[in-house]
Amino acid sequence: MPKVKKVVLAGLLLAILIVFERFISVETLLLRLSFAYVPCILIGTLLGPVWGAAIGVAGDLLGMLLMPKGPFFPGFTLNALLTGLVYGLFLYKTPSNKSYLIRLIISIFVVHIFIHLGLTTLWLSILYKKAFMVVIAGRIIANIVEIPIEIGSMFAIKIFLDKPVKKYLLEDSSGPWSDTEEDID
Secondary structure (H helix, E strand, C coil), X not given: CCHHHHHHHHHHHXXXXXXXXXXXXXXXXXXXXXXXXXXXXXXXXXXXXXXXHHHHHHHXXXXXXXXXXXXXXXXXXXXXXXXXXXXXXXXXCCXXXXXHHHHHHHHHHHHHHHHHHHHHHHHHXXXXXXXXXXXXXXXXXXXXXXXXXXXXXXXXXXXHHHHHHHHHCCCCCCCCCCCCCCCCC
């Protein structure tokens, strides 16, 4: 993909990330439910781990500047960096729909277990001076509900975007969205 297309796509997905995370989300003191995972996963899939990490950090910092929803805490910026990095490492240049689905499941579990339940809970317990076990209790249920929703919706989005991505973003039919005989129909 040419650099101009990468920059334009990154900017578009960054804007969508900020809107989903800051404006279209349900948030309590210890929990946020949003569709911000969609642009995060798409960035990792289409642009790779470096772009995923950079856009994650940019989204967190710009979102804080535009619409802060609490005090700035650098741990959440680290989470955004790690989330983009994980999705990029697992999903970039995935050869088939079957391997994409397997990698998608693994990456979502890694993000939810280590970043959302681990690091985010740690940051919240430090920030709000609450016991880690108290904070994690409600977050476990939310993450159990979110995981299958994210897997199903992102795989459906990937299937839906296959043809437009190949037609408009890729120069040829190779890359992260290419079909092989292993595809799930």
